[in-house]
Amino acid sequence: MTPTTTATSRPAATRRPGRRRSFSITTPSWLFAAPALLVYALVVLYPAISGVFYAFTDWSGIGEDMSFVGLANFRTLLGDEQAMGSIGNTLLLTLAIVAVQNGIGLLLALGVHAKLRSRALLRVIFFAPVVVSPVMVAFLWKYIYNPDPSAGLNGLLGLDVNWLGDPSVALWSVAGMVVWQYAGYSMVIFLAGLEGVPKELHEAAMIDGAGTFQRFRYVTWPLLAPALTINMMLSTIGGLKLFDQIFATTNGGPGYATETLSTVLYKQAFVFGKFGYSTAIALVLALFVAAVSLVQVYYLRSREVTA
Amino acid sequence: MTDLRNARMSRVQFFRMMGGLAVAAAATACSTRPDTAATTGGPSATTELKFVGVADQKAPMDSLLAAYQQAKPSVRINASFAPTDQVQTSVRTQLGAGNSPDLHVVYPGSGSAMSMTQIGQAGLLADLSAQPWTRTIPAGFKPAFQLDGKTYIYSAGSSVIGAIYNKKAFEKAKVAAPPTTWTEFLAVCDKLKKAGITPIALGAQTPWVTQLITYALVPSTVYAKDPTFDDKQSAGQATFAGSGWRQAMEMYLELQKRGFFNDKPNGTTFEQQISMVATGKAAMAIQVSAVLPDFRKAASAADDLSMFPVPGADDAASVWIPAGVVVGLGASAKGKNVEEAKAFIDFLGKQESINAWAKAIAAIPLTQDASSTIDPAVESFLPFTKDRAVPFMDQRWPNAEVQPVHFAVVQELLAGKATIDEALKKMDEAYQK
Structure with a gap:
């Protein structure tokens, strides 16, 4: 017999009065998120909001002496030569990381997306650095960046470069180290995007006579836009708040050559004992990162297409 | 085998399961022993x-x-x-x-x-x-x-800053005795360099190492001439730029200009500095005596290493040393x-x-x-400790900003990215904050 109706929901009128909606394990209530939200509020939101308060004080980070200083910390920031210089370094570093990390990530993704026998192994190899602690990577690269012409990267490439000790090179050396670690992360996201490109579109383009580059340019690239948006945003945020790798390799030096906003705010808090000023810098950095991310997402989303 | 994805569960079963997990988690958490709690009282309490x-x-x-x-x-x-x-x-x-x-x-x-x-x-x-x-x-x-x-x-107690040196490297370069004046010090460095040994290992990539050469020289260029310099600086009557700090920085850079440091000091770490002196690749490192045990550990024999005061003046009687708590x-x-x-x-x-x-x-x-012992390596500093020694400079600085600025400007000077005027100006600005 052919069913005459396909409705599966019970009409409201047939429900017994007072009976609650049936429970479904696949669509749990928001209440289930409450424990995680509570922990998040205590560990992340509360300290962050406290930070906003301290940004308007002159607290040293220890003791109970503290005065409300209004916008004085923000005025100091505007006149702080070191902090202003670090903004330039932060932006340069971010630009380099975003461009190179995503470029290499895309090439790696295209490479391991091809029908290679060893592609599963290659994916693991390229992704492996991502799971290593950034500080461990930094220590490893301190050896790779040995200035001795016969050691490390210099020995391998036959160069004589003072990777971390030359102020005009050190920032790019740090960027190279970060790209080495996170290119695999970008690769995975691009790979997910590539998996979502329908084969039919490629077949149709091939029938139309499109070559490899044209298929990439007019089929793959537009459909990778969502993956690009995520990668751009994550690498931008990562670049703007980069700290561990710099702290473990150059500590902002030589001189102030690799000083970024993150290292400056760390030093203000823990080396100079100016916790209030440090939180003011942190607040400005957080707002800056949020603003850049929003603009970026807004722009990149506008050019996304779907298959 | 049960297909878990299709298994059905009543609300009561679900809550029982979750409740059980929560109780188990709480029991586990409560059973963890606090690691630093003080437990006093009772015969066996600690x-x-x-x-x-x-x-x-x-x-x-x-x-x-x-x-x-x-x-x-x-x-x-x-x-x-x-x-x-x-x-x-x-x-x-x-x-x-x-x-x-x-x-x-x-x-x-x-x-x-x-x-x-x-x-x-x-x-x-x-x-x-x-x-x-x-x-x-x-x-x-x-x-x-x-x-x-x-x-x-x-x-x-106190430690001193001076030159940790490798005796074998000195012997190889036929240096008979440690120098006692600045001119002699430069001559020894020259002799070592000619013998194919790096005279001074400098690990300036490690920030705190950058300060030690200026600290070794400033007692002779500043405090020997004016022991009340710190008080005057504190009262605003003296500055880094207007004092013997300038001469000390010039002497620091003279060592670099003459090629007495290892190649690329800004790319060299403290650990590499230790290795260079311990193995005799370099003859000296201007260091604090507290790290002498680290150098000895890296050397083939502890007796290979000793120390002498860095002579920051041309008159041996005007040489002062840094000795800090x-x-x-x-x-x-x-x-x-x-x-x-x-x-x-x-x-x-x-x-x-x-x-x-x-x-x-x-x-x-x-x-x-009577039972106190003094390491033989620092014995040569003892004649200075009575009236020709000053505490490490940062111990009298008014805030925590001057020292990191000193680190940074020395790295800039070594990289040729700043002048001595600019370096001392930054230190004065940090001092006045």
């Missing part, structure tokens, strides 16, 4: 004290903690150590959060965020003034130990076990403890008796 120190303190503390454990079995001290940067971050965070360790590292004087003055002013250090050893602190060292007449830090420790004023923590410091203040600590780090003991 008090646990937490100590956080800097890595340099590990060697002396290990032996003294064992001795204290024997002397006072009812107190157990959990000690942990970390390099300077990390310890500064972690201890300051704990101090700020109100859960400071019972005992922790404290730097003498006032020029660091973890200095006695800065933490003492915040009321976070217990007053140690009643302890007998505090009455023997030499007058010249009191600013490093005391704030407003009260003692807040324990330190076992070594990094110490204090008791938290806000801890739960203040009296027990102070009792441990009182134990450290006994002469045999001072001797043991000083021996472990090649320091000159704060007070000396």
